[in-house]
Amino acid sequence: MKRILSGIKPTGKPHIGNYFGMMRPAIEWQDKGEAFYFIADYHALTTVFDPVKLREYSRGVALDFLACGLDPAKAVLFRQSDVPAHTELAWLLSCQTPMPMLENAHAYKDHLAKEKTPSHGLFAYPVLMAADILIYDSDVVPVGKDQKQHVEITRDLATKMNGIYGPIFKVPEASILPTVATIPGLDGQKMSKSYDNTIELFLEEKALKKKIMGIVTDSTPVEEPKDPATSSIVALYRFFVPETDVEKMEADFRAGGVGYGDFKKRLFGAIWEYFSSMRIKRAELAADPGYVDAVLKAGAERASSTANQVMERVRKAVGLRG
Ligand code: TYM
Structure with missing residues (x-):
């Protein structure tokens, strides 16, 4: 059975680009394999510095995903930070990541082009993303086109690690549907929070x-x-x-x-x-104040169990255990 994995950053409310590019395909994948979807709150820390907002956005993204049809009985929905092994694996991958690979990453280059000073977190963003994917032995990663380069970096890192330590990682593939690879925004450019051209779902x-x-x-x-x-x-x-x-x-x-x-x-x-039926569902789910937290807690337990097994295998392979 295929293992499917994807993530979304809680940097605001999900928009139509997120929905067609990732959320809807991910929801379709939940019937075709073992799906793991997460709220990438560690990644959001590269841009969201308000703790109250970060918590609010994380719950909001989870609620939107559930309202759109993610079924927690089929797919595991969790918060990235509830599985801290992601950051441990990111460190191990970092030690084999050539700097030029990251210097070529689009997000980093865009940041430099805008003459902003990138943080180390932003620079290392693709390494954490590779860890997110590899720690679940993922086969398929449904994403929009803007994430293609990140999945390629993940494949390169997995292949490199396998060359050094033996076959410890599955090499995943991106799944990018051509018709929804890049959803346009209100102004015709790619829909993106950073262009202020988004239409939020609800x-x-x-x-x-x-x-x-x-x-x-x-x-x-x-x-x-x-x-x-x-x-x-x-x-x-x-x-x-x-x-x-x-x-x-x-x-x-x-x-x-x-x-x-x-x-x-x-x-x-x-x-x-x-979005009318999803809007009704969202209101119903939101009426139960403990629902989202309960889904995320159960999801974190299921995700941790898989991630910790892979992590233990990797620790042994690199010489940290046994
Ligand atoms: P994020 O939060 O920017 O976006 C979530 C998903 O939505 C897709 N997307 C789009 N697709 C088509 N057209 C658009 N205009 C559009 N805008 C956004 C993105 O391609 C993405 O699939 N780095 C990731 C989060 C992440 C992740 C991961 C994803 C962290 N770890 C591991 C997959 C696997 C991100 O910033 O997505």
Whole structure:
């Protein structure tokens, strides 16, 4: 049976990019193997410095994931920091990680390009991520395209360690669905918190409407034809409706006579409708104050049991035990 693993950082509320790129594929994988999904709170510490917020975001991400269909009876859901062996393995991997490998990592290079001073945590981020994956003997890692390089680093580190110590790690593969590899944001760039162009999954009706109506468009008058190929309204709409509705919107763009406000209203309606049953489920789950904590606690126990076995094998292999 395949072992599936993925993680999401609690740096805010999950958005539509997270949902289509990772959460939905991960939920589909829970029926196809043994799934482990975690809230990457150690990773979030590279950018979230407010302890109250970090706790709140972690619970919120768990609640959103459960509302979207993650079934804790099928998949193990846990907080990364509840399994501290992740950081122990990260150290062992660090000792075999060439600095240039990390100097080439996108996130680090972006940071330097913005003339910010990166922390050691940010620099070492891919090593911790490799540990997250390798400590569960994972076969498959469902992620969006922006995580591809991280999974490649993981594969390189696993192969290197296996070369030195014998076959201690499984070499995992990323699973990136081409249709949802990069979900666009409100401005057409990749949806990302750092670009401030996100649509969170469970916004209030008014807030969602405000975001959608605020999409910047060109000044083509209502009666004139518009280009559907360059519109972020169409680019987003296609994730929420059947192909025929997309074709209808594209045809209305080309025909002219319909204003952008109208198209935005259609997009708003489609998003609101898409998440409606999940929204109800989220409210139900949130009404039980102990539910999320209980799921995370049970998840941490199951995850620890697997992680500790792999860790013991690795400790022995490198000479720390026996
Ligand atoms: P994070 O929290 O940035 O994002 C979580 C997942 O959402 C995907 N994603 C997207 N997919 C498509 N289009 C987008 N616009 C978009 N934005 C985000 C990401 O690709 C990701 O799959 N480093 C990871 C967390 C992590 C992890 C791991 C993942 C830590 N350890 C081990 C897998 C395995 C991250 O920052 O994801």
